[in-house]
Amino acid sequence: MQRRTNFRLNASRALVVIAMSPTNGCGGGLDNGRSDAMSVDAGHTADAVDAGADASTDATTADTDATSSDADGSDGAQPDSDDSSSGADAPPIDADAAEAGPVCPMGQLLCNGVCIPNDATNCGACGHSCQGTTCSGGLCQAVTLLDNRASPANLAIDAVNLYWGESSNNGTIFACAKSGCSAGSVTGLAAGYGSGPLTVSNSLVFWIEQTRASIYVCAAAGCNNAPSQFVNNGAGSQEDIASDDASVFWQPAAIMSCPPSSSPCASMHLVASIVPRPVAPMAVSSTTVIWHSPGYQSASGAWVGSSVVDCSKSGNCRSTVPPRKLIDHSADGTNALISHIVVGSALVVAQHANPAAPPVPGPKYSVEVCPLDGCTGVPPKLWSGNDEITALAADSAGSYWAAGGTIYACPNNQCTSGAVVLASAQGTVSALVTDGTTAYFTTADSLRKVAK
Secondary structure, eight states: OOOOOOOOOOOOOEEEEEOOOSSOGGGGOEEOSOTTSOBOOTTSOOOOOOHHHHHHHHTOOOOTTTTHHHHTTOTTOOOOHHHHTSSTTSOOOOHHHHHHOOOOOTTEEEETTEEEEOSSSSSSSTTOOOTTSOEETTEEOOEEEEOSOSSOEEEEEOSSEEEEEESGGGOEEEEEESTTOOGGGOEEEEESSOOOSEEEETTEEEEEEGGGTEEEEEETTOOTTOOEEEEEOOSSOOOOEEEOSSOEEEOSSSEEEEOTTOSSOSSOEEEEOOSSOOEEEEEEOSSEEEEEEOOEEOTTSOEEOOEEEEEETTOOBBTTBOOEEEEETTTTTOOOEEEEEEEBEEEEEEEEOOTTSOOOSSOSEEEEEEOTTOOSSSOOEEEEESSOEEEEEEETTEEEEEETTEEEEEETTOOTTOEEEEEOOOOOOOEEEEOSSEEEEEOSSOEEEEEO
16 A cells, blocks of 8 residues: 655755765655555555554553454454444543544545545545546556657756757757647747757746757747857857856856846856866755865875855855855765755755765665755765666755656655655656646656646
8 A cells, every 4th residue: 555645845945965875864764655644545454544543552451352453464453343342342442542533444535534535636645636637546647748759858847838858850949838738739949959958047948059069048939940049168068057037057167157138148257167177967046056066086095075065156166265065975985976956945966976986885876955055064865775866856845856767755855754756667767847736757758747
């Protein structure tokens, strides 16, 4: 039986990081349930009951015959009709258990003291809607929006649309409305201009065209397949790109910025140029630019651990004015590499083992979380395991990631009892974004969604 844990999320800002770790975060557990609703799926044994039923079981003083249901492993199951009507053998009534409400039949949830169907309106938890998809085993089922695509990746989102790139025609950028996205509603923004990392700012889509070392821009509504060249670096490829309403940020060998309204960029600003140089991934908070500073081996042979650092968006971080360290992996001896950085109510990163550094025992991959102003010491781990983390997202409600074909969620970045499974058996997930109700993701040949 699969269960979902109901959760409520706050809107405080935090930075979420995914990282590799030698320890098993959050107890290494996996929570497929929501703790405020009792769910028993049809066709399965009653292995979950409400708190009142548990209390009643603890208070049982009847003889061995009356408690045989506990001995055979069906903890919390109701006594059969013969036992309950026998008088002398029945356990005493627990007042607290009676107030907690009834034990619901299989396939139903206890919500506000009433048993209701575990369905697409209340899937695995009271009030958890599947947003138009079906509910099975207490999980909302992922829905394919678009299929038979050419390696979709680099997904971005705004209030109206989804944006992504595909490998067809030397790189094509597409857009589709979140509401009603289907094969007949896809808009091709630009073909033949690459399909690297992309971002959206002020209804403008910016993306990296790796082979030309350029950044292009197209209006979200379309540009007649004639995007403007926003930046032409001329040498070496851009590595990553991010934006807010005021600026677009990118990484050649440094971190640069430019207002999105100018095309081509006429007022380029140097945000950071340090050694070791900034590398992808990169993200932005309300006030800073955040990036990965990789670990390296010093002249003495000692490993200097990789770190996550930031600099004011208006700052000029150089060797003489170094960036602030938010996460320092020299502290835990892992020398881990950072594969993803995202910002929501917290800073969230995905980490993996550094193959060039001395090996560290334990799981190879992990997700870590820090306040936006950084962690003191080793950051807390939301999840760790040996499946590669292939995508990461965060918002005001928590953090989300893909590993081994499974989409996980950590509501409010508090998942000490284990991460919640949103969808499983999805294949390799290459990109993941969220809005208030839904997680959208790409696989090898499709664009899909699942309710959060």
